Amino acid sequence: MKVLLFNGSPHAEGCTYTALKEIAKTLKEEGIESLIYHVGNDPVASCKACGACTKLGKCVINDKVNEFVELAKDYDGYIIGSPVHYASSSGATVAFLDRAFFSASRSGQKIFPHKPGAAIASARRAGTTATLDQLNKYFTINQMILVSGRYWNMVHGRSPEDVYKDLEGIQNMRFLARNFAWVLKSIKVAKEAGINPPEQEEVVWTDYIR
Numbered sequence: 001m002k003v004l005l006f007n008g009s010p011h012a013e014g015c016t017y018t019a020l021k022e023i024a025k026t027l028k029e030e031g032i033e034s035l036i037y038h039v040g041n042d043p044v045a046s047c048k049a050c051g052a053c054t055k056l057g058k059c060v061i062n063d064k065v066n067e068f069v070e071l072a073k074d075y076d077g078y079i080i081g082s083p084v085h086y087a088s089s090s091g092a093t094v095a096f097l098d099r100a101f102f103s104a105s106r107s108g109q110k111i112f113p114h115k116p117g118a119a120i121a122s123a124r125r126a127g128t129t130a131t132l133d134q135l136n137k138y139f140t141i142n143q144m145i146l147v148s149g150r151y152w153n154m155v156h157g158r159s160p161e162d163v164y165k166d167l168e169g170i171q172n173m174r175f176l177a178r179n180f181a182w183v184l185k186s187i188k189v190a191k192e193a194g195i196n197p198p199e200q201e202e203v204v205w206t207d208y209i210r
Contacts, residue, residue, distance in 0.1 A: 008093030026177035087127035149176035
């Protein structure tokens, strides 16, 4: 079993990475492999709403989004980490995930549905709950299993050293990781017992304006 950890910070080894690293360490103790994927510092284009992914099977914009979606196919769960920028997720995180989840869904790829997902936020001070609410929507719109810790999944600090001083926050990363491992193991046992994800109905689209 493998978990893909997404680092939406422009800093490869900053505060968000520090929280994800604690999660990765605990997952390893639970026998779960993981990889931290860094979105990087290159500009990330927003979705063009062109619908080309329906025909191409991938996003028409050729950047790391397609690389991430291809990588995600081999993972059993996903944890999205973002710093707080202006009381919400980083712009790169939003642009990246909008296209990743949309293109994977509209191209018919069954990558994310019925897999566990979790979000974490890193902030100096405030904006974390708004960020978590924003990130969790990517999971709920894709029929994913939302995994929690024992508190809201956030850490505070201006530097990685500060994050480790947030004892409750860093501990909650371990709670989250253990809960995530438990969900993955439960899904594995369920599959072995012949309990599969629910059958899917054809999606109905209802427009409000006639």
